[in-house]
Amino acid sequence: GAVVSQHPSWVICKSGTSVKIECRSLDFQATTMFWYRQFPKQSLMLMATSNEGSKATYEQGVEKDKFLINHASLTLSTLTVTSAHPEDSSFYICSSRLAGGPFSYEQYFGPGTRLTVT
Amino acid sequence: KNEVEQSPQNLTAQEGEFITINCSYSVGISALHWLQQHPGGGIVSLFMLSSGKKKHGRLIATINIQEKHSSLHITASHPRDSAVYICAVQSGANSKLTFGKGITLSVRP
Numbered sequence: 097g098a099v100v101s102q103h104p105s106w107v108i109c110k111s112g113t114s115v116k117i118e119c120r121s122l123d124f125q126a127t128t129m130f131w132y133r134q135f136p137k138q139s140l141m142l143m144a145t146s147n148e149g150s151k152a153t154y155e156q157g158v159e160k161d162k163f164l165i166n167h168a169s170l171t172l173s174t175l176t177v178t179s180a181h182p183e184d185s186s187f188y189i190c191s192s193r194l195a196g197g198p199f200s201y202e203q204y205f206g207p208g209t210r211l212t213v214t
Numbered sequence: 215k216n217e218v219e220q221s222p223q224n225l226t227a228q229e230g231e232f233i234t235i236n237c238s239y240s241v242g243i244s245a246l247h248w249l250q251q252h253p254g255g256g257i258v259s260l261f262m263l264s265s266g267k268k269k270h271g272r273l274i275a276t277i278n279i280q281e282k283h284s285s286l287h288i289t290a291s292h293p294r295d296s297a298v299y300i301c302a303v304q305s306g307a308n309s310k311l312t313f314g315k316g317i318t319l320s321v322r323p
Contacts, residue, residue, distance in 0.1 A: 130310065134255075137299065139313045187255050203311065205249070207256035 237301030
Protein backbone atom coordinates (compact mmCIF):
# COMPACT_ATOMS: atom_id res chain seq x y z
CA GLY A 97 0.00 0.00 0.00
CA ALA A 98 0.89 3.67 -0.19
CA VAL A 99 3.45 4.91 2.33
CA VAL A 100 3.56 8.26 4.05
CA SER A 101 6.53 9.25 6.18
CA GLN A 102 6.98 12.00 8.71
CA HIS A 103 10.16 13.53 10.01
CA PRO A 104 11.07 13.85 12.76
CA SER A 105 9.17 11.19 14.68
CA TRP A 106 9.66 13.13 17.87
CA VAL A 107 11.13 16.49 18.81
CA ILE A 108 11.73 18.43 21.98
CA CYS A 109 12.20 22.15 21.68
CA LYS A 110 12.40 25.17 23.91
CA SER A 111 9.57 27.62 24.23
CA GLY A 112 9.82 30.39 21.65
CA THR A 113 11.63 28.37 19.01
CA SER A 114 10.21 27.09 15.72
CA VAL A 115 9.90 23.50 14.65
CA LYS A 116 9.42 22.12 11.14
CA ILE A 117 7.72 18.79 10.51
CA GLU A 118 7.90 17.12 7.11
CA CYS A 119 5.32 14.86 5.55
CA ARG A 120 6.24 12.86 2.46
CA SER A 121 4.26 10.51 0.27
CA LEU A 122 6.93 8.02 -0.72
CA ASP A 123 5.43 6.07 -3.60
CA PHE A 124 2.54 8.13 -4.90
CA GLN A 125 1.61 11.67 -5.76
CA ALA A 126 -0.65 13.51 -3.37
CA THR A 127 -2.45 16.62 -4.51
CA THR A 128 -3.90 17.05 -1.06
CA MET A 129 -2.34 16.58 2.34
CA PHE A 130 -4.05 17.01 5.67
CA TRP A 131 -2.50 18.04 8.97
CA TYR A 132 -4.04 16.81 12.22
CA ARG A 133 -3.31 17.36 15.87
CA GLN A 134 -4.12 14.89 18.61
CA PHE A 135 -4.04 15.63 22.30
CA PRO A 136 -3.84 12.77 24.83
CA LYS A 137 -6.97 10.63 25.02
CA GLN A 138 -8.63 12.66 22.29
CA SER A 139 -9.39 12.00 18.67
CA LEU A 140 -7.66 13.59 15.72
CA MET A 141 -8.49 17.20 15.03
CA LEU A 142 -8.02 18.56 11.53
CA MET A 143 -5.83 21.65 11.51
CA ALA A 144 -5.55 22.43 7.83
CA THR A 145 -5.89 21.08 4.32
CA SER A 146 -2.93 21.59 2.05
CA ASN A 147 -3.19 21.54 -1.73
CA GLU A 148 -0.08 21.43 -3.85
CA GLY A 149 0.84 24.82 -5.23
CA SER A 150 -1.80 26.80 -3.34
CA LYS A 151 -2.39 28.22 0.10
CA ALA A 152 -3.54 25.92 2.83
CA THR A 153 -7.08 26.07 4.16
CA TYR A 154 -7.13 26.29 7.92
CA GLU A 155 -9.86 25.08 10.23
CA GLN A 156 -11.61 27.50 12.51
CA GLY A 157 -9.53 28.32 15.56
CA VAL A 158 -6.21 27.33 14.03
CA GLU A 159 -3.81 30.26 13.66
CA LYS A 160 -2.35 30.29 10.16
CA ASP A 161 0.52 32.55 11.20
CA LYS A 162 1.51 30.15 13.95
CA PHE A 163 1.16 26.94 11.98
CA LEU A 164 2.79 27.57 8.63
CA ILE A 165 2.06 25.00 5.96
CA ASN A 166 3.93 24.67 2.71
CA HIS A 167 3.01 22.15 0.03
CA ALA A 168 5.66 22.79 -2.58
CA SER A 169 5.48 19.49 -4.43
CA LEU A 170 3.19 16.51 -4.95
CA THR A 171 5.19 14.48 -2.47
CA LEU A 172 6.10 16.92 0.30
CA SER A 173 4.24 19.12 2.72
CA THR A 174 5.74 20.83 5.74
CA LEU A 175 4.20 22.16 8.93
CA THR A 176 6.18 24.75 10.87
CA VAL A 177 5.13 25.51 14.41
CA THR A 178 6.39 29.02 15.01
CA SER A 179 7.24 30.45 18.42
CA ALA A 180 6.22 27.21 20.05
CA HIS A 181 4.73 27.20 23.52
CA PRO A 182 4.13 24.32 25.94
CA GLU A 183 0.45 24.24 24.97
CA ASP A 184 1.53 23.35 21.42
CA SER A 185 2.89 20.06 22.75
CA SER A 186 0.90 17.44 20.93
CA PHE A 187 0.99 14.60 18.42
CA TYR A 188 0.95 15.94 14.86
CA ILE A 189 -0.19 13.61 12.09
CA CYS A 190 -0.36 14.14 8.36
CA SER A 191 -2.30 12.23 5.76
CA SER A 192 -2.06 12.22 2.01
CA ARG A 193 -4.76 11.65 -0.56
CA LEU A 194 -4.03 9.94 -3.85
CA ALA A 195 -4.21 12.32 -6.77
CA GLY A 196 -7.38 11.78 -8.78
CA GLY A 197 -8.56 8.49 -10.20
CA PRO A 198 -11.02 6.03 -8.68
CA PHE A 199 -9.16 5.94 -5.39
CA SER A 200 -9.37 9.63 -4.62
CA TYR A 201 -11.26 8.90 -1.40
CA GLU A 202 -8.35 7.03 0.08
CA GLN A 203 -6.15 8.71 2.62
CA TYR A 204 -2.90 7.37 3.94
CA PHE A 205 -1.64 8.45 7.31
CA GLY A 206 1.86 9.21 8.41
CA PRO A 207 3.28 7.74 11.63
CA GLY A 208 3.00 11.06 13.45
CA THR A 209 5.41 13.47 15.14
CA ARG A 210 5.36 13.95 18.87
CA LEU A 211 6.25 17.53 19.77
CA THR A 212 7.18 18.48 23.31
CA VAL A 213 7.78 22.13 24.08
CA THR A 214 9.63 22.82 27.33
CA LYS B 215 -24.77 14.77 19.33
CA ASN B 216 -21.55 13.75 17.59
CA GLU B 217 -21.85 13.00 13.92
CA VAL B 218 -19.89 9.78 14.43
CA GLU B 219 -20.58 7.56 17.42
CA GLN B 220 -18.59 4.49 18.34
CA SER B 221 -19.44 1.78 20.77
CA PRO B 222 -18.44 0.38 23.14
CA GLN B 223 -16.00 3.03 24.38
CA ASN B 224 -13.64 0.51 25.92
CA LEU B 225 -13.47 -3.15 25.22
CA THR B 226 -11.55 -5.96 26.84
CA ALA B 227 -11.43 -9.40 25.31
CA GLN B 228 -9.68 -12.69 25.83
CA GLU B 229 -7.27 -13.91 23.20
CA GLY B 230 -9.10 -15.90 20.55
CA GLU B 231 -12.44 -14.18 20.98
CA PHE B 232 -14.48 -12.73 18.14
CA ILE B 233 -14.72 -8.98 18.54
CA THR B 234 -17.16 -6.50 17.08
CA ILE B 235 -16.72 -2.74 17.16
CA ASN B 236 -19.58 -0.53 16.00
CA CYS B 237 -19.82 2.84 14.35
CA SER B 238 -22.95 4.88 13.69
CA TYR B 239 -23.12 8.15 11.86
CA SER B 240 -25.80 10.73 11.31
CA VAL B 241 -24.80 12.40 8.04
CA GLY B 242 -24.84 11.29 4.44
CA ILE B 243 -21.48 9.87 3.48
CA SER B 244 -19.65 8.63 0.45
CA ALA B 245 -16.97 6.70 2.31
CA LEU B 246 -16.22 5.36 5.77
CA HIS B 247 -12.74 4.65 7.08
CA TRP B 248 -11.60 2.31 9.82
CA LEU B 249 -8.26 3.29 11.34
CA GLN B 250 -6.03 1.60 13.90
CA GLN B 251 -3.82 3.53 16.29
CA HIS B 252 -1.29 1.70 18.42
CA PRO B 253 0.03 3.05 21.74
CA GLY B 254 3.05 4.55 19.95
CA GLY B 255 0.63 6.79 18.11
CA GLY B 256 1.05 5.85 14.47
CA ILE B 257 -2.15 5.40 12.51
CA VAL B 258 -2.80 2.64 10.03
CA SER B 259 -5.66 2.77 7.58
CA LEU B 260 -7.46 -0.59 7.81
CA PHE B 261 -10.39 -0.18 5.46
CA MET B 262 -12.19 2.30 3.32
CA LEU B 263 -15.80 1.35 2.59
CA SER B 264 -18.57 2.82 0.54
CA SER B 265 -20.81 -0.23 0.51
CA GLY B 266 -20.97 -3.90 1.41
CA LYS B 267 -18.16 -5.72 3.07
CA LYS B 268 -14.38 -5.99 2.94
CA LYS B 269 -12.05 -8.57 4.42
CA HIS B 270 -8.34 -8.43 5.10
CA GLY B 271 -6.82 -11.28 7.04
CA ARG B 272 -8.63 -11.58 10.36
CA LEU B 273 -10.40 -8.27 9.93
CA ILE B 274 -13.81 -7.80 8.36
CA ALA B 275 -15.58 -4.48 7.86
CA THR B 276 -19.19 -4.05 6.88
CA ILE B 277 -21.33 -1.05 6.19
CA ASN B 278 -25.08 -0.53 5.90
CA ILE B 279 -25.67 2.76 4.15
CA GLN B 280 -29.43 2.76 4.80
CA GLU B 281 -28.97 2.25 8.53
CA LYS B 282 -25.91 4.54 8.67
CA HIS B 283 -23.95 1.89 10.52
CA SER B 284 -20.65 0.09 10.13
CA SER B 285 -19.02 -2.72 12.06
CA LEU B 286 -15.44 -3.87 12.34
CA HIS B 287 -14.99 -7.52 13.24
CA ILE B 288 -11.81 -9.17 14.47
CA THR B 289 -11.70 -12.94 14.34
CA ALA B 290 -9.35 -15.02 16.52
CA SER B 291 -8.24 -11.92 18.39
CA HIS B 292 -4.65 -11.61 19.55
CA PRO B 293 -2.93 -9.33 22.08
CA ARG B 294 -1.25 -7.50 19.21
CA ASP B 295 -4.73 -6.35 18.14
CA SER B 296 -4.78 -4.16 21.25
CA ALA B 297 -5.10 -0.63 19.95
CA VAL B 298 -7.51 2.22 19.47
CA TYR B 299 -9.89 1.70 16.57
CA ILE B 300 -11.22 4.85 14.99
CA CYS B 301 -14.13 5.23 12.62
CA ALA B 302 -14.14 8.24 10.29
CA VAL B 303 -16.62 9.31 7.64
CA GLN B 304 -16.24 11.35 4.50
CA SER B 305 -19.07 13.04 2.67
CA GLY B 306 -17.33 13.53 -0.66
CA ALA B 307 -14.10 12.80 -2.45
CA ASN B 308 -12.68 16.18 -1.58
CA SER B 309 -14.18 16.53 1.86
CA LYS B 310 -12.44 16.19 5.17
CA LEU B 311 -12.85 13.25 7.51
CA THR B 312 -15.06 13.42 10.57
CA PHE B 313 -13.70 11.18 13.29
CA GLY B 314 -15.30 9.17 16.04
CA LYS B 315 -13.66 9.22 19.45
CA GLY B 316 -12.24 5.77 19.01
CA ILE B 317 -12.59 2.52 20.89
CA THR B 318 -9.78 1.26 23.08
CA LEU B 319 -9.45 -2.49 22.64
CA SER B 320 -7.40 -4.59 25.00
CA VAL B 321 -6.91 -8.27 24.21
CA ARG B 322 -5.62 -10.32 27.12
CA PRO B 323 -3.41 -13.37 26.54
